[in-house]
Amino acid sequence: MNRTTSFLSVGPSAALVFGLVISPLLLLLRVSLYEPAVGRGFYSPGTVTLANYATLADSHILSIAGFTLFCGLAVATASLAIAYLLGIFLCSLPARQQLVALGLILVPKTAGLLAMLFGLQRWLPRGLLAAIIAEVYLVLPYSVLVIFIQIRSLNPILGQAARGLGANRWQIFQRVTLPLSFPGMFLAFQLGLMWGLGAFLGPLFLGGPNETTLAVELHRQAFEYGRWPLAAAEAVVLLVLVGSAALGLPAIARLRKVAHL
Amino acid sequence: MIRKLSVFIVGWGVICVLLAPVLHTIWVSFSPDSFLTPPTTVWSIKWYLAFLHDQRWLNATLRSLMVAGMSAVLAVIAGTPAAWSLRKMSLPHQRLLSLLFLLPALIPPATLGFGLLPLVYFTGLWGTTLGMVLVHTAIGLPIVFLIVRSCVTDQLSELEAAAAGLGASQWAACRRVTIPLLSPILVAAGIAVFVLSLNESLVSIFLATPTNETLPAVTWPQLRYSPNPMVAVASCVTAVVGMSGVLLVLRLIGLQRGPRLKRINSPLHRI
Numbered sequence: 314m315n316r317t318t319s320f321l322s323v324g325p326s327a328a329l330v331f332g333l334v335i336s337p338l339l340l341l342l343r344v345s346l347y348e349p350a351v352g353r354g355f356y357s358p359g360t361v362t363l364a365n366y367a368t369l370a371d372s373h374i375l376s377i378a379g380f381t382l383f384c385g386l387a388v389a390t391a392s393l394a395i396a397y398l399l400g401i402f403l404c405s406l407p408a409r410q411q412l413v414a415l416g417l418i419l420v421p422k423t424a425g426l427l428a429m430l431f432g433l434q435r436w437l438p439r440g441l442l443a444a445i446i447a448e449v450y451l452v453l454p455y456s457v458l459v460i461f462i463q464i465r466s467l468n469p470i471l472g473q474a475a476r477g478l479g480a481n482r483w484q485i486f487q488r489v490t491l492p493l494s495f496p497g498m499f500l501a502f503q504l505g506l507m508w509g510l511g512a513f514l515g516p517l518f519l520g521g522p523n524e525t526t527l528a529v530e531l532h533r534q535a536f537e538y539g540r541w542p543l544a545a546a547e548a549v550v551l552l553v554l555v556g557s558a559a560l561g562l563p564a565i566a567r568l569r570k571v572a573h574l
Numbered sequence: 575m576i577r578k579l580s581v582f583i584v585g586w587g588v589i590c591v592l593l594a595p596v597l598h599t600i601w602v603s604f605s606p607d608s609f610l611t612p613p614t615t616v617w618s619i620k621w622y623l624a625f626l627h628d629q630r631w632l633n634a635t636l637r638s639l640m641v642a643g644m645s646a647v648l649a650v651i652a653g654t655p656a657a658w659s660l661r662k663m664s665l666p667h668q669r670l671l672s673l674l675f676l677l678p679a680l681i682p683p684a685t686l687g688f689g690l691l692p693l694v695y696f697t698g699l700w701g702t703t704l705g706m707v708l709v710h711t712a713i714g715l716p717i718v719f720l721i722v723r724s725c726v727t728d729q730l731s732e733l734e735a736a737a738a739g740l741g742a743s744q745w746a747a748c749r750r751v752t753i754p755l756l757s758p759i760l761v762a763a764g765i766a767v768f769v770l771s772l773n774e775s776l777v778s779i780f781l782a783t784p785t786n787e788t789l790p791a792v793t794w795p796q797l798r799y800s801p802n803p804m805v806a807v808a809s810c811v812t813a814v815v816g817m818s819g820v821l822l823v824l825r826l827i828g829l830q831r832g833p834r835l836k837r838i839n840s841p842l843h844r845i
Binding site for chain 1: 677
């Protein structure tokens with residue numbers, strides 16, 4: 314395999330991600346440094362200022378950032394807990410039922426989310442609990458997939474060995490299955506945290522005025538008030554939060570491992 | 575026995591709770607009223623008929639299907655070689671490259687949508703279906719990458735090596751061995767992207783204009799300003815397509831492959 318082959322094989326995907334994911338983010342960074350528009354337009358071209366970030370220190374926006382963090386942690390914790398139970402349940406099913414159950418868990422991901430969330434308003438009064446439940450609902454199918462794949466990949470011989478050594482079911486779970494499924498749980502928590510931080514539809518449809526996340530706020534600033542620079546600054550803060558969840562959590566996990574040694 | 579029964583009830587119970595909003599949406603779609611109220615005494619298919627006669631909804635549905643189909647094909651074409659080579663070759667910065675290809679799924683969609691606005695505007699993709707297709711391709715890339723990477727196994731490498739040993743060129747080995755062996759997986763990955771794209775609402779809401787609006791983009795203002803059962807009908811339409819897709823994917827990837835144990839024990843595998 315020479316350099317050309319590897320370059321050709323990775324090239325198209327890399328171009329897609331650079332062109333349509335990384336460059337928009339860099340553009341956002343630039344927009345966040347413009348001065349707000351005077352008169353027409355969404356920003357004043359050719360200006361550079363940090364004033365938008367200073368505006369973010371406002372107590373209203375700080376409380377929104379605080380709620381965003383809370384939302385991320387709550388969604389990650391709740392979806393991990395429910396997904397773990399479902400993952401264990403799925404693994405205990407015979408093959409055919411497993412297929413049906415997994416298909417059913419994925420159904421909500423296939424049926425127009427917008428109308429479904431709107432329908433939830435009828436049963437859940439808008440508020441903190443409803444917003445979190447809705448967001449967990451959106452994240453859960455992915456968490457279940459991650460945990461299910463992790464638990465399924467465990468070698469069943471280990472459980473049998475533990476039973477042979479006299480462990481009961483609870484001990485097998487606690488001393489074998491649970492520790493071995495930590496990597497999957499960690500990944501599910503991390504994904505839940507990243508998606509929970511970016512929560513938009515749940516808080517928008519089922520949250521009250523206090524349940525505003527950064528994503529909801531930036532959408533409002535950009536589309537209702539046309540304040541692109543401020544919205545972009547909020548987007549950058551959100552990206553920093555998500556980025557720290559992506560990079561920070563593995564670092565913390567590594568630290569813990571070192572501490573155990 | 576009691577333990578088994580309780581696990582059974584709790585497990586299926588949770589799944590039923592997860593399905594409740596979907597069932598509620600289906601229920602509402604049969605409402606005769608102009609509001610999103612579930613029908614109790616009188617049921618009607620009037621909103622389904624209205625859907626079939628409304629040009630805007632129909633166009634959006636067709637465009638959604640087209641965008642989903644095209645982005646599925648493009649994502650598979652772009653993502654497969656990347657996943658394959660990352661798995662098999664020792665490229666520099668492997669972890670960084672993996673992260674790069676997973677990035678579209680990790681960025682909050684609201685930020686991505688907002689950032690794409692100026693980009694799409696400046697590149698002339700504003701209001702074009704092509705812009706929508708490219709964006710959905712990028713969003714679908716992580717799925718293709720994950721599915722294909724998990725299926726490029728040692729066994730596949732051994733068969734490729736065998737083909738090379740029998741005198742096949744790299745390209746011939748790829749065409750006669752790798753692609754045929756991977757084809758069900760590639761179809762599955764394509765369908766997964768199709769379903770994802772069909773239901774992708776956030777970025778579409780940010781980028782849609784009347785000339786390239788997809789189904790979620792039409793649903794959005796309708797829901798915000800005058801919600802009627804039409805949105806539930808649209809939801810059911812994507813659900814039917816999406817569900818068939820999920821079933822196909824699960825069949826193609828095959829859950830019944832069994833645990834890894836088999837591979838570890840099989841002496842044949844070691845040869």
